[in-house]
Amino acid sequence: MNSSKTRILLADDHALVRRGLRLILDAEPDLMVVAEASDGAEAVQIVAASAGAASADGPDLAILDIAMPRMTGIQAAREISRRAPGIRILMLSMYDNEQYFFESLKAGASGYVLKSVADRDLLEACRAAMRGEPFLYPGAITALIRDYLQRSRQGDRLPDTILTPREEEIVKLIAEGHSSKEIAETLVISSKTVDRHRANILQKLGMRDRLDLTRYAIRAGLVEP
Numbered sequence: 001m002n003s004s005k006t007r008i009l010l011a012d013d014h015a016l017v018r019r020g021l022r023l024i025l026d027a028e029p030d031l032m033v034v035a036e037a038s039d040g041a042e043a044v045q046i047v048a049a050s051a052g053a054a055s056a057d058g059p060d061l062a063i064l065d066i067a068m069p070r071m072t073g074i075q076a077a078r079e080i081s082r083r084a085p086g087i088r089i090l091m092l093s094m095y096d097n098e099q100y101f102f103e104s105l106k107a108g109a110s111g112y113v114l115k116s117v118a119d120r121d122l123l124e125a126c127r128a129a130m131r132g133e134p135f136l137y138p139g140a141i142t143a144l145i146r147d148y149l150q151r152s153r154q155g156d157r158l159p160d161t162i163l164t165p166r167e168e169e170i171v172k173l174i175a176e177g178h179s180s181k182e183i184a185e186t187l188v189i190s191s192k193t194v195d196r197h198r199a200n201i202l203q204k205l206g207m208r209d210r211l212d213l214t215r216y217a218i219r220a221g222l223v224e225p
Contacts, residue, residue: 005030006130009046009059011037011076012092013068017115021063021092024119031126034059040071044079051084059087061129063122064109066093066100074100074107081108088129092118096137111135133164133200141203162204168222170197174210175217 008025010033012018018036025031034057035050037043043064050058062080064073071079077089090111091104101112111125114137125135163171166187173183180198184191202208205216217223 005032006126007032007034007058007060008126009033009035009037009043009062009087011040011043011063011068011073012065013038014065017065021118021122024122025126028123031123039068040064040073040076040079042070043076044071044083047080047084047087058084061088061090061126063090063092063126066091066095066104074103077104077107077109088132090122090125090129090135092122112137163201167197167201167204168220170194171201171213171217171220172222174198175214175223 008031010018010021010025012021015038018038022033022036025033035046037046043062047059047062062077064076064080066073068076073091073093077091080087080089085108089107089109090113091100091109092113092115093100093104094115096114104112110129110132111134113121113125113135117137121135121137128135169187170183173186178186180191180194183194187194198213201213205212207213207216214223
């Protein structure tokens with residue numbers, strides 16, 4: 001019965017915070033907290049034990065507070081990524097801090113959630129992580145863009161595109177005039193997923209509508225003018 005649920009390891013040194021987050025997560029039909037840790041070292045031990053046990057009871061997703069005693073969330077993320085690369089990782093932080101954010105990404109995290117809005121963002125971040133998609137709060141997106149522009153000015157090599165291959169597929173189909181329903185049928189995904197991708201694409205590119213996306217697709221060589 002629980003096989004379809006995302007199994008979550010929750011690590012925070014404040015028991016009250018863990019309790020509150022657990023209530024939010026366990027209330028969802030697709031999410032379930034299976035383990036709690038009060039510091040990074042304990043989180044790593046739980047992952048190591050579940051990996052060694054070769055059971056289906058181990059976590060799929062680790063949610064790690066950045067500031068924990070003994071071993072920080074970032075240190076724990078590095079160790080978990082090394083020991084169990086299949087486990088997705090989200091970082092929790094009180095701080096809208098670019099350095100923490102970039103260090104989290106380098107440590108293997110796929111998302112960064114601010115505690116002040118965890119009740120709003122955490123569920124979406126968990127589901128994005130399990131889909132293999134990043135979750136970034138608005139300040140983090142600004143930091144990424146600033147970093148991108150700075151590297152561009154310095155002449156560093158930049159990625160060829162800021163869109164994922166799936167996002168490029170969707171932009172191409174939008175530019176060719178297909179509806180969300182048609183795109184969903186072509187890519188064998190739901191219309192809701194198409195709409196979510198479209199919203200992410202528009203946000204990433206700073207665009208507003210289909211016309212902007214069509215112009216982008218032409219400039220990017222995804223479709224012919």
